[in-house]
Each structure stands twice: as structure tokens, then as C-alpha cells.
Amino acid sequence: KAGVTQTPRYLIKTRGQQVTLSCSPISGHRSVSWYQQTPGQGLQFLFEYFSETQRNKGNFPGRFSGRQFSNSRSEMNVSTLELGDSALYLCASKLRSTGSSTDTQYFGPGTRLTVL
């Protein structure tokens, strides 16, 4: 079974631009979460989507948004990019959106975003 895939793997943008990152979950998984990883702040939760609905949200400004499609694929968008948005953006998928011990998050390889 294929793992979580993220595209593109690397991206370079300039300040003020916007960017869209894509995540395809493991087949059959309906929950997708996004995380930002930076050297200064570490791994931080952005948001979680399940059945096309945002169920959890982290403490990020409104410039960060996401959505999920009916096939469970997810996109996140960052508008008006700032230098501090340079980071590795990780997507994780899991089967459902419950607290079951079998409901484990599986991470993709990430998209490395550089803002110049």
C-alpha cells in the first residue's frame, strides 16, 4: 500500500506570494493533518480535516488555510508569504478521526518551502 505522498517536495517562493501544497493520504484514510516544522519552533500542528471538515486547528494566523476533497486528498494554502514561513510542511493521514489506539498517524516526507 502506498504511503502518504506530498507534492511538490521542494518549493521556492518570494515574500508576498501565495503557495498551495498537496497531500494524498494512504488509501482508505479519511483524516489528514498538517504540521509545520522549523528549527526555531519545532513541530507545530496546523489543522486536521476529516470528511471534508476541519475538526481541529492550531494557533496559526488566517493566512494558513486548508481544505479536503471528497477523495480525502488535502491541500493547504499560505497567502502573503513571510520569510518566517520557510519550513518543512508535513502531512499525516489516519484511518478515522477518533481516539482509538489503532488510529495512528502516518506521515509523508514533507514539502520543503523556502521563502526568499
Add this chain to the structure above:
Amino acid sequence: AQSVTQPDIHITVSEGASLELRCNYSYGATPYLFWYVQSPGQGLQLLLKYFSGDTLVQGIKGFEAEFKRSQSSFNLRKPSVHWSDAAEYFCAVGAGYGGATNKLIFGTGTLLAVQP
């Protein structure tokens, strides 16, 4: 608020030596705890998880972790380290609406170096 502390930023061990990585958490209820490993340029791989029951949890690659409620700790151990274990290790606690695995709060990570 939930939080995770990994006191050791960087650890160096000799190949064949034993390893213990420390993790302390702050969480109001029974925590769901995880250890992930990240190799350079890779996403996060789940090593093991604790939800309930036996406080000694076995994971992949010969790792184990022990949940100690009285110490709010979930330390990761391995009896004999291999050179391929060199990576960054993250401890996380599960939180979030709808289920305590929907949002992971990560520690800052411990970078493990293995000397030949």
C-alpha cells in the same frame, strides 16, 4: 495546556551501547504518548505508542518505552544502539477534539549521534 519536554537536545552514544532518551509531558487526563523518529530528509516514522494497559511498550527496531505516571515521563530505551539509529527522535502527546490522536503536540526533539 498540554506540553512535552525533551531535555536532551543532542546525545552521542557509541555503537553497541545502551540508549535512553528522556521525555516528560504535561497533560490533564490520561495521556496518549508516542515516539517518532525522523531521518534526514524524511518524514516521521512511528516507533511506538502508549494508550493504556501495560506501562512498558515495545516498538519497532528494538525500541521500548516505559510510561511512568508518577513522574509524567515516557522515556525511550534501546539496549544496544546501531549506527543506523542515528536520527532525530520526537516524543509527542495526543490531543484534539474528537479523539486524542487527532492533534499531536511534539517535544523539541533529541538528535542522536552514534560513534563507531
